[in-house]
Each structure stands twice: as C-alpha cells, then as structure tokens.
Amino acid sequence: MGKYLVKRLAASLLTAFLASMLVFLLVRLVPGDVVAQMMGQAGGETAANALREFFGLDQPIYMQYLAWLMKVLQGDLGVSWTRGMPVTTMIGQAFLVTLEIGLLTLLVATIIGVPLGILAGIYEGRPLDTAIQSFNILGLAAPVFWVGLMLLVAVSSLFSWSPPLRYVPPTRSLGDNLAILALPILSLGLLQVAAYSQFVRQNVVSALHQEYVRTAIAKGVPVRIIFFKHILRNVLIPIITFMGLILIQILGGVVIIESLFALPGLGRLLLTAIETRDYPVLQGALLIVVVAAMVVNLLVDLAYRLIDPRVRVS
C-alpha cells in the first residue's frame, strides 16, 4: 500500500507539472494580452512596452514560466494584474462561494431526487411513475440559464422579490446568504434532481427484478423489509458513486448561474480573468482546479482499494 501510494503521488506530481505547463501556454494562446486590454484604442508603443516589461511579458515564455513555477513551488500564485490582490486570496474567496453552491445543490438534489426515483421505481409503469418521468425529461432538457431566468422572472412577478445583489457569506448572516443562494440553487438543482431520480429509478427497477427480491416477495416477507433490506442497500452504492458525477456537473453549470445571479464564485472569476487576460489569476485558478481534480481522483482510488479487497494491490 505504501509503495503504491508513493507511485501514485509521483505520477500525480508529474501530471501536475505537465498540466501547469499546458495551462501556462494555453492562456497565452488567446490573442491579445492584458496590456492591449489596458491600453484599448489609446496609448503609444513606448507606454505599452513599459507595461509589458512591468508584467514581465517582454521575457521569453520559458523564462516567464520558470519564474512563475518557482513562485508556485513556494506557495505563491502571484498578484492579479488587474485587481492588485493576491491570487490565492481571490481564488480562496471565490472557491468558497462555488463550493457552497455546489454542496447545497447536491444536498437539495439528493433530498428530492432520491425519494422521487425510489417512488418512480416502485410504481413502475403506473401514473405516478409517468408523472415523475415527465418531470425528469423536462428537467434534463431545460438549460440551466433558462431555468434560472424563468425562476427569477416568475418569483419577481409573483412576489415582487428578487435576491439581494451583494453576496454575503453564511458566516456573516445565514439568512441573507440563503436568500441570495435560494434561486441559484433551485435553478441548478432542477437538472440534478431529474438526473438523480432517473438514475435511482433505474436502479430500483433493476433491483425489483432481481431473483432474490422476487423470492422474498414469494416468501411473503413484509414489503417494508424487502425495501430497506434488499432494495435500498443495493441501490445506495451506485447513488454514492453518482454523487461525484453530479457534483462535477453542478460545477459546470455554476459559471452561468454565477453570472445570472451576480455571485462572486470561481466560474465568474475565471470568466473575468479570461476577458481581462489576467494571466496570474487564470493560471492560478486553472491549476487549482486541476490539482483538486487529481486529489479527488486519488482519494477515490484509495478509498476503493480500502473498501473492495478484490482491487487491493499486493
């Protein structure tokens, strides 16, 4: 196990290194740089060159990369070129917002989606199942942006209310925080509820058709026991696996929702950094995303090995 861990860590480090290089090059492939953006239609070449020198953009790319890498290795992601704030602070703040949205959406999706899926599975082929499935199809087909906008407009015209515009962290005021996040979470959640319940339904249906369940029914085991002991237990494992996938999907949709509801999360941070060609922020944020994905993968792999003896390495 120890040997495996060392191997995996070494591989991860190599991947992180390659990813950092790729990220560094990719952001520079987007035409135009921060200086062109700052100058706009004004400014002469002397001034532009002076600024390029200030940002180190006059150096060859490999020198820029080495300078950046050295700092990253010391835990310093640099300072934003357009905001003047340390990149780590900016990413930290934005990441917490996005994480909160992601986790709360996951919670909502699980609380609503799992029972819906179980109900649909148990009542397979009956009107309730049809109704739930229709809802699922709608939820899966509706774009997040559209759902968000419709919710916003509907709530506004029904209750003459719209969410406050300035994000408040839950540590300052949980009530205000939830007032701001309720609609974004619902908008993101609809799709996930649908995906979740569809997935759970399939698992329940296939469990119901298993021979051991049929045997239990034939033996006259009470329905409640069949459900909790035989069906739910078997369905729970894939549900937990599915959670990871859902979380990744939520993080994808969050970019759009953050723009729609003016939330200062990671998606919007990336978007503005691309628009202003703020390389330090862009590189830092992308690197964090890559490393986070690798850490999660590593943990999943390790957990898998701990739980399932069949994939344990000698």
Place this chain on the structure above:
Amino acid sequence: MLCALPALPAFAQSEGLYGPVAENAVRGGRLNMGLLVEPPGLDPFHQAADARIRITVLVYQGLFYESPSGEAVPLLAESYEVSDDNLVYTIKLRQGVKFHNGAEMTAEDVAYSYNYIRNPENGSPGAGDFSMISDIKAVDPTTVEITLSEPNASLPMTLGNKYGAVVPAGYFDDEAAKNLMNSESVGTGPFKLVEFVPNSHIVLDRNEDYWEEGAPYLDGIDFAILPNSASMLVALRNQRVDLVALTRPQDVQQVQQVEGLEIERWPSLGQASVDLGSETKPLDDVRVRQAISLAVDKEEVMKASIGDFGQVLGTIPAGLQERWGLPLDQVPMQGPDIEAAKKLLEEAGLGNGFTLTLTTINGYDWMDPAAVTLREQLAKIGVTVDIQRVDLGVWINNFRSSQMGFTFNDWASQPDPNLLFYRHFHKKPEGADFRNWNNDEASALLDEGRATSNPEERREIYNKFQTILAETVPTIMLFSPDHITVRSQRVQNYVQHPTGWYYGLARAYLSD
C-alpha cells in the same frame, strides 16, 4: 503680456461642476447603482477602459472638468493664464483641497502626477495625449507652470479626468502602487473608494473633507456588478437597484411600462462607425470608399441596431455637433445614392462587384443587426459582405497594428475636436493613423486646429477637416447611441454627462 482668461464660463445659474446644483437637495442616504460592465481596474493612470473612467471620475480629479457643452472648466485649478506665444500655461490651484488620505494638495503633487503620466516609460495609455508638454514645474505651493513644445488649444481639456489625476507626490515610487489603486483611495474627488470586490460590488463613501461646500449630497454609492441585463431588469423592478445605464433598446422597452421607473435619454459623445483601412484592397482606392459611403443608409442601420435611441451622424459625434460639427446638410458623400455609388465602382474597375470581410466585435450588441443591414445595403452596389465576428482582444490587436480592414468601431472621446481627431487621423508618427489614411492635407489642418485657440477660427479649420474626412472616407460615422438611464423615482437630480461617465452622482440625491 499675459492674457487672463475668465475662471468660469458663463454657466446657467444652477449649472455647477459635475451637474446642476440642486436647490432643495436632501442630504444623506446611499444610492444603489447597477453596473452591467465591471471596470477592469480602478487605476486612472494605467487603465484606459471606459468602464473604469465612469467610476474613477468620482474619486480622482484632474485640473479641469469637461463641461457637457465642451469647455474645460477649472476643477483643481482655480484659474489660468496663457503666455502670448500660447506656450506657457500658468495655473493657479484651488486652495484647501485635501487628498482622501488627509494630506493637503500642493503644486508639487500636481507637477509630480502630470510628470508621471506624460513619461511613456511609466506605461500610461494616456501618455501620448500629454506629449506636447515639455515641462511642468511647481512655481510655488499654489502655482504650476506648464510649458508646451508647440501651441495646443486642448491642453486644459487634456488635463481633465480621462487619464491621470492629481495624486500625492511620490505615490508611484513604490512599484506596488501600480496595483494598489483597486484597494486604496488617494484622490481628491467627492467620493472615496471603500471597497472593490471583483465580480461583486464597489463601495464609495462621501468624502467628508471635499473642497466644494455642500457637495456631494449622498452618503455613499453602492455599485452592484451584474453582467446580465435580464437580471438587471429584475433587480430594477424590485428596487434592488436605483439607477442603471442601459444600452440595448430591447432592455429599455422591457422597463418602459414599469411603474416607479423613469427612463431618460441623454446626448452622447460616443460613435458607432465603420472604419475603412486603406491597407486592405480594394479600400486603398478612394473611389471604392466613396462608393461604400454613398451606398450606406445611416438611418436604416441605426433603426436596425438601436431603434430610435440615438442620432444619425455626419462627421462628428452628436454631443459635439452643435459646437464643432460640419452642418449636416453640407456633409459630402452621404447616401443612399446607389446610382452614384455604382458609377464610382465602375470607374474603379469594379463594376462587377467584389467581396469584403466586415469585422464585428463580440459583446457589442448593436453590431450584429448593423452588420446584416449593411450587408443588404452594399449588396445593392454589387459588394458581397462576409461577416466575421472576433473577440475584443483580437480586434484591439488588429487596430493597434493598423490592420483593421473593414470593421465596425465603437468609440468616444472628450468633448474636444483635437482630442477626438488628432490621434486617430493624423499621419504617423505624430498621430496613430489607424486606418492608414495618410492624408497630408487633413494632417496639416489637424496641426493648425490644435495650435489655434480662437474658437471661431478653430471651428472653420475643423469644418474643412471634416469635409475632407467625408470626401475621402477613412471612416463612416453612423450614429451616436443615446445614453439611456433608468432610475427609481427616489433618485433626484441625476444628469448623465455626455461622456457616459457618472459625474452626475456627485449631484444626485434621494428624496424621502
């Protein structure tokens, strides 16, 4: 002998700096303003974006204020005198002005700030505007002397609020200062920056030490950054936002019927135009450019792009037309005149037509409908238009390297013909001549206009320049989109400045 100029032009009684002085202004309260575009930074020295200027005019100040009617009104200056050869400006400074950090403003600070910005090594996009200055020195604590290398009538306007500002002497000695202006407030303006949280909000508080008695009226302004206009409209309806400047006509229509919201239109200095870069064949042939100009129906393009929310232009933006514009009925080469256009193309040997690529920029909503309309109009003279949409970064790169081709443009300037025309249209190296126009006669007129201070003579010169501009078509100015503001009824006395900058917030107040 020095000729003294009056300190203040003859204003209407109630007209003050930044907007009309309110008679019964209520003091206090915080105004919520919505921003559709986030400023990419708040540094008046190193950031050219308009979204930055709109906000920083409230925090930082130059020596003069660009009045809506196009005069440079003393701001941190109190009065000034010009030497007979028009080369030396002796500027008397306003006394008792304090920086937001509490220090008193002196002539040293003024000289330092303008010497910093005019040195191109310091990387300011505004440096070029100040290149006619050969020396700035503090004569005594309240007097600054500015010497020019050649006469330039727009010096006072250049010392306005677009680029640079007066900051404490030595501010940029610390290299990190280039990054600090998003979190620090070191200006002299009516409001102080309290907080700028990217992707979220900007908070300004009243400057309690502001030099003008009684101003501003508000305790503070909270800007909410909301990059999506649908969300902005919902926020307006629910009083989350008191005031917002909108740009898309469809957005304006959506709030037109909402009770409690006032929609107002204001003339602008902006222009939507088509540029014709002579580096691109066959646009190097003046007859081809003329034919295109004659084929364009500006009214139709404007209607398609922004409906009725703007004004069709001749050769100058709407906000400058009255004072500096060539009368609209005297502008040559105005369409639509399809027959004349076709004839010109035949003379140019392109009677069978040709294909042109028209560039539009992502994120500029008006350009898409305008492009389709222009394609239809040019089809009538046999020109096939391919529409190419590019990212702003790409477009700016092309523009700066004078490779703009055939493209839409969207730009604005201060209310002064020299600042509007010189850099864009003067031959290289004095100007940037982005469109490779390379016109000697026009360049000579631009030099002459810049050196002339008599307003009538200046107007004559710029009229001649505009005639050449219209005749030889390096650009076709289409329309000025109005500034459109939507405010809740509790917002009083807000006037939108023609630049689009939010000066008016210093005079706005909240009723109740």
